[in-house]
Amino acid sequence: MAPREQKGGGGDPEADIEAPLISSGSSFLFQDAACEEDGEGDEEAEQRRNRRRLLNGSLRQSNVTSQVALVGTDVCRIESLDYELIENDVFKQDWRARDRAHILRYFALKWALCFLVGALTAAAAFVANLGVENVAGAKFVVTSNLMLARRFESAFTVFLVSNFVLTMFATVLTVYVSPAAAGSGIPEVKAYLNGVDAPNIFSLKTLVVKVVGCIAAVSASLHVGKAGPLVHTGACIASILGQGGSHKYHMTCKWLRYFKNDRDRRDLVTCGSGAGIAGAFRAPVAGVLFALETVSSRWRSALLWRAFFTTAMVAVVLRALIDICKTGRCGLFGKGGLIMFDVTSGYINYHVVDLPPVITLGVLGGVLGSLYNFFLDRVLRFYNLINEKGQTYKLLLAATVTICTSCCLFGLPWLATCKPCPTGGEEACPSIGRSGNFKKFQCAMNEYNDLASLFFNTNDDTIRNLYSAGTDHEFHLSSIILFFMASYFLGIFSYGLALPSGLFVPLILTGAAYGRLVGMLIGSQSTLDHGLFAVLGSAALLGGSMRMTVSVCVVILELTNNLLMLPLVMLVLIISKTVADAFNANVYDLLVNLKGFPFLEGHAEPYMRQLSVSDVVTGPLQTFNGLEKVGRIVDVLKTTGHNGFPVVDEPPFSDIPLLYGLVLRAHLLVLLRKKDFISSCTASALDASKHFSPDDFAKRGSGKHDRIEDIELTADEMEMFVDLHPFTNTSPYTVVETMSLAKALILFREVGLRHLLVLPKSSKRAPVVGILTRHDFMPEHVLGLHPYLIKSRWKKVRFGKSAFTNFF
Amino acid sequence: MAPREQKGGGGDPEADIEAPLISSGSSFLFQDAACEEDGEGDEEAEQRRNRRRLLNGSLRQSNVTSQVALVGTDVCRIESLDYELIENDVFKQDWRARDRAHILRYFALKWALCFLVGALTAAAAFVANLGVENVAGAKFVVTSNLMLARRFESAFTVFLVSNFVLTMFATVLTVYVSPAAAGSGIPEVKAYLNGVDAPNIFSLKTLVVKVVGCIAAVSASLHVGKAGPLVHTGACIASILGQGGSHKYHMTCKWLRYFKNDRDRRDLVTCGSGAGIAGAFRAPVAGVLFALETVSSRWRSALLWRAFFTTAMVAVVLRALIDICKTGRCGLFGKGGLIMFDVTSGYINYHVVDLPPVITLGVLGGVLGSLYNFFLDRVLRFYNLINEKGQTYKLLLAATVTICTSCCLFGLPWLATCKPCPTGGEEACPSIGRSGNFKKFQCAMNEYNDLASLFFNTNDDTIRNLYSAGTDHEFHLSSIILFFMASYFLGIFSYGLALPSGLFVPLILTGAAYGRLVGMLIGSQSTLDHGLFAVLGSAALLGGSMRMTVSVCVVILELTNNLLMLPLVMLVLIISKTVADAFNANVYDLLVNLKGFPFLEGHAEPYMRQLSVSDVVTGPLQTFNGLEKVGRIVDVLKTTGHNGFPVVDEPPFSDIPLLYGLVLRAHLLVLLRKKDFISSCTASALDASKHFSPDDFAKRGSGKHDRIEDIELTADEMEMFVDLHPFTNTSPYTVVETMSLAKALILFREVGLRHLLVLPKSSKRAPVVGILTRHDFMPEHVLGLHPYLIKSRWKKVRFGKSAFTNFF
Secondary structure: OOOOOOOOOOOOOOOOOHHHHHHOOHOOOOOOHHHHOOOOHHHHHHHHHHHHHHHHHHHOOOOOHHHEEEEOOOEEEOOOOOOOOOOOOOHHHHHHHHHHHHHHHHHHHHHHHHHHHHHHHHHHHHHHHHHHHHHHHHHHHHHHHHHOOHHHHHHHHHHHHHHHHHHHHHHHHHHHHHHHHHHHOOHHHHHHHEEEOOOOOOOOHHHHHHHHHHHHHHHHOOOOOOOHHHHEEEEEEHHHHOOOOOOOOOOOOOOHHOOOOOOOOOOHHHHHHHHHHHHHOHHHHHHHHHHHHHHOOOHHHHHHHHHOOOOHHHHHHHHHHHHHHHHHHHOOOOOOOOOOOOOOOOOEEEEEEHHHHHHHHHHHHHHHHHHHHHHHHHHHHHHHHHHOOOOOHHHHHHHHHHHHHHHHHHHHHHOOOOOOOOOOOOOOOOOOOOOOOOOOOOOOOOOOHHHHHHHOOOOOHHHHHHHHOOOEEEEEEHHHHHHHHHHHHHHHHHHOOOOOOHHHHHHHHHHHEEEEEEHHHOOOOOOOOOHHHHHHHHHHHHHHOOOOOOHHHHHHHHHHHHHHHHHHHHHHHHHHHHHHHOOOOOOOEEEEEOOOOOOOOOOOHHHHOOEEHHHHHOOOOOEEEEHHHHHHHHHHHHHHOOOOEEEEEOOOOOOOOOEEEEEEHHHHHHHHHHHHOOOOOOOOOOHHHHHHOOOHHOOOOOOOOOOHHHHHOOOOHHHOEOOHHHOOOOHHHHHHOEEEEEHHHHHHHHHOOOOOEOOOOOOOOOOOEEEOHHHHHOOHHHHOOHHHHHHHHHHHHHOOOOHHHHOO | OOEEEEEOOOOOOOOOOOOOOOOHHHOOOOOOOHHHHHHHOOHHHHHHHHHHHHHHHHHHHOOOHEEEEEEOEEEEEEEOOOOOOOOOHHHHHHHHOOOOOHHHHHHHHHHHHHHHHHHHHHHHHHHHHHHHHHHHHHHHHHHHHHHHHHOHHHHHHHHHHHHHHHHHHHHHHHHHHHHHHHHHHHHHHHHHHOOOOOOOOOHHHHHHHHHHHHHHHHHHOOOOOHHHHHHHHHHHHHHHHHOOOOOOOOOOHHHHHOOOOOHHHHHHHHHHHHOOOOOOOOHHHHHHHHHHHHHHHOOOOOHHHHHHHHHHHHHHHHHHHHEEEEEEEOOOOOOOOOOOOOOOOOOOOOOOOHHHHHHHHHHHHHHHHHHHHHHHHHHHHHHHHHHHHHHHHHHHHHHHHHHHHHHHHHHHHHHHHEEOOOOOOOOOOOOOOOOOOOOOOOOOOOOOOHHHHOOOOHHHHHHHHOOOOOOOOOOOOHHHHHHHHHHHHHHHHHHHOOOOOOOOHHHHHHHHHHHHHHHHHHHHOOOHHHHHHHHHHHHHHHHOOOOOHHHHHHHHHHHHHOHHHHHHHHHHHHHHHHHHOOOOOHHHHHHHHHHOOOOOOOOOOOHHHHHHHHHHHOOOOOOOOEEEHHOOOHHHHHOOOOOOEEEOOOOOOOOOOOOEEEEEHHHHHHHHHOOEOOOOOOOOOOOHHOOOOOOHOOOOOOOOOOOOOHOOOOOHHHHOOOOOOOOOOOOOOEOOOEEEEEHHHHHHHOOOOOOEEEEEOOOOOOHHHHHHHHHHOOOHHHHHHHOOHHHOOHHHHHOOOOHHHHHH
């Protein structure tokens, strides 16, 4: 029985993350914030090649898939998170040393953090709304006044230039300051909660760019929403608070050491993402459900309660802030933005005769929603090809889209015929100022342009117009058709730009137009109001694209403040989701896939039942002795990218080789930096762990690493030894090599592991034969090793993956 | 290396379940439906002793804790469920044989079952409401008419006798037909979803008794609710449908074989319990959240979508049924029962000045709620001492409580002074018939008795009265105080009777009175309506007793149909839950504990980090050879109660002993019954699994077992061999014996295991050293083995367990 003998198929390099991308030079290892270094010759070219491969799918076949992903608009190296409790001696001593006061402080901090996350997210949501209402409001006031004076060319110029400047501002900020802030951020948050970390997704820079960029992008009348960016904002706030401020800007708090691990950070980020939706829609219950249904991969019932507390704080703080604004101190922020769309109140009655149009609405909504996903996917792939050419191209793309959008918004209303103002309405007609249903636009006095009241408005106001009850005759059929078509495609073409942009509001808006359209076309038999049709249309399109059921349902209810619609909304959602699931996956899964995140699904693929874990572990395994030579550790760390190494006690320290546990790269680096070495290879009498405080081993913020290259060691030190025992996790999770891959995946995902040790079946072999990481469970990796499975019907049986994902 | 050598601390009997209770006779094993056999000399005495021990806590110290529990009112043997996929050859062949049509049928069935669960639960909820409204309605009409005629004695007699008869009917039904139907059933459902099965909790008999008994109990004016029993009803319906009907009554469906396992059944039962709440309150979203927050121990996002579908079906079917009733074909069922309490509609405004009374309401609600739990716990312990004396005592107890209740309800209104009818009200005053706010009772014409409108009504109508807005002056302070006190204690004393009874409605009712009381006492500065205070009071008491946040919040919103109250309701809930958590655990945890279910908590106790799994595995381990003699299998099955046995390949079949997998008792019994033996101890050339269909191994319904005693084998057969390989699960989950107990618990619970194999650290020993089961993780067991931990501060640090459960 040779000590480090590795028979059979075992032995896996924990090569999931920082292993070299394509080049094998070790100098390429551990470069943080890889995606920021745009503009350095070789690397940029390398990145570009990776990105192209990623997008063309060729990277998916090679073994590096799970090491890079599109974060925002740039390809970055990503890293696995570790939700396992590292039970080594240092941890246990720390645990034993925690007395009642420590524990109470931990709890108090936990709740204080939740409160802060809620309050700050509410503040961010408020700032975003205030900004949009004021910037966009000022723009509309100026253009409307010019229109009233019939100076149409000047109005168009002002509209176009202000939109252009705002869009460019958002894009430049995103491209040059924080590319990770592009897009909605929900796919990144979802990947983070699944266990994939990327540099800078939760940095202070990203937070600022996200909020400011979002205000600029939405004010620029682009067809993008605030909800997605606010989810990312909430998650950012949570993560930054959890690590006690930003390390980079030396704003940290020493108190928070108990939160410096991936488990506590995950909980906070989950609460933060819920707070984002709660802030975006003033819908606290929907926020909790959104976090639960859409972004999180694991859920504990204790978390429900904390997420609820967080979103309740959002609601309370938002209400207080809005109360302050009621005195008129918030500029143009008045009845827009955050004010709920409680416009369809009053008793709603519905009958069997209403069912056919509602069911049709659901079915078509499902089709339109899945088409939306399909088009979005195509457009994003195309945009990525442009974006990867360089920063200038990103700016050009954004410029093109904003100019087209402005032309659409200003040009299309001219197609509408003017309608005479209704008599006896409460509202001023034509409306003066920025809000109101009756935009005058080019019409004569006492007439209004119905299309302008849709196009020439902030998205929130347009939704309110469409949702409003008793307005069945305010809109022409042709206007609604035109608006629906324009809104559908503007939404698709606006999402992929290099600026913060959400999908929620465009979908709600397009859905509202779609609902009114259906109501106009086939709702004549029905007793339902067209405003109600608009609400149901939003539900149908959200259900068809995002496939969230419970949270969308509650969002709609909280937005419209009418619970009597519940059965209808549920019906529409169920129909549209079911129809859409037959075609493709939900939009967030598509985005996560497109971005190349190694997402661990909750269920195992059928072919995984055919394989045992020994079929997928590959490569030579690096293990350390309980007492290891410093030189060897340095050597191994420099030549491999692995993050965990089994520690094996070998003769003469034990009779036979015995698995002692697993030691992490991060912990080894701490040991090497402290240089607490022993001179001879004998069991040390001293407890080495006493020289370390648990703070030394605390996990730093997202994407921050020590690097082996930064540690200088003399030749003498390289010959010394280090006792790894006190720093080794003695309770790693293990599977036997004959375990089926499907069941190992369940263990890996449910417990939230980064490393899963593979033990030999026969006791004659080395005590550990490999390590499974996230990478080893990726379908690309598994099917790459066993290509025959691609052809077997175990793969093909997965027709309509999305449908099956949900059915299982 | 001797084959079955068991060194060290390993080796655990999987003694969790069917092992003898106290007697060690093997004849005592595997008696199904043990709790039904009331009235047989020895066993009854044994049961009584067990129960006493269970209740006095002495059983908790001994090793049999996790084998018996109070189900309904009787002590029953319980059993672990197994959510692991048993990957043996039979399963794999079955899996391989499933083609597209099979998979589609499986999906179609899954959704069809959800639809049926929803529709049938809605029907059950409707029947329950219809029954209560008609039975209780008839009773109130008769008594009210007698009161109008001033024949007070006759009215009292009718009231008392009808209540008595109804209560006795419910109790006799429960005691003699299905004792498992007693109580709310939520603790049983919660335990089931945590992995503890009990005989008869989901039988057809229980279902019928639950619905009928619930109608009788609620109609008897007992202070019990319909919601809890409906949750149990929904779970029953789901379980019965999932096993394809009732085996006992030969109503089964062959189609459902894919659902005959604990995983699919768990999903269905989860949906069913959500449907129960959805049906009870016509609150579909709250139903989903209740299932998620309160009853389920594990949750997958796919389940959210199915639960949502189920509760949506409940809402749709209920609406259709109520529409049918609108034509007046449902007797007295009119505006009562299921009709939502949408009485506080209209715009609600609140200001800073409202905060002090609302916060006080929350704090006091928390205190009252935890006191409620405390009293309930004491009263239940006392009741259990009475109940265990025999069936007659159960009847006597119920009789006593119903007589006292009737006297209270009829007697207390006499203390109130008559109030003159308000002028200009829309409602008739005094109200004639059964509903309405203005009961005349003993008063003169044009006067009403405010206390009678609370006491002398169905619970649902009383809640509506208390919630109604604009009624600030309808009630005397003294009436509300009296009603609150009576309601609080009647609720506590009514729950433990041997009949179906829920806790929800009494808490809502008491809370409503409490809220009005607070509003009257300190709400004078506030602008809030007393009806709104009543709603908030319900939230406060529910939050204080049940500690559910999100689901209670949504229940309240869906009941009152007013989303504008959301921030206030959230605030009250958060305060009351936080306050109450400082005192004791939530009411369901208390009940689960009191009933003695071996509930696996989601978090590990601190002292578990100090122990490794080898510290808790006990007793000799029984393993089988890959080719085992029939006689030995029979012998082991007869002498032990274990449910899983490791299969080890030993020389000469392999070089050294190798762990092959785990075989289940249930599967061994199938093998023995089929008698597919081989004559010699050589590897069989034939694939034995071909003689079996997967149906043979399907798990039967709750609490149904084969028994080893029923299998007759000849002496020749006993000398033959059986090849266990095709029937052995080759992918059991394993841990190394040095694994910390806390981390093993996380694996055990997250993956939903019944057996967890313990592997040796050193390869010199036997390939498996023990099995961990649910029993081994129970604090009683662990602390029994290591009593010094009780005194260590690892135990003590758990002050206020409930608080910590939630904080972690």
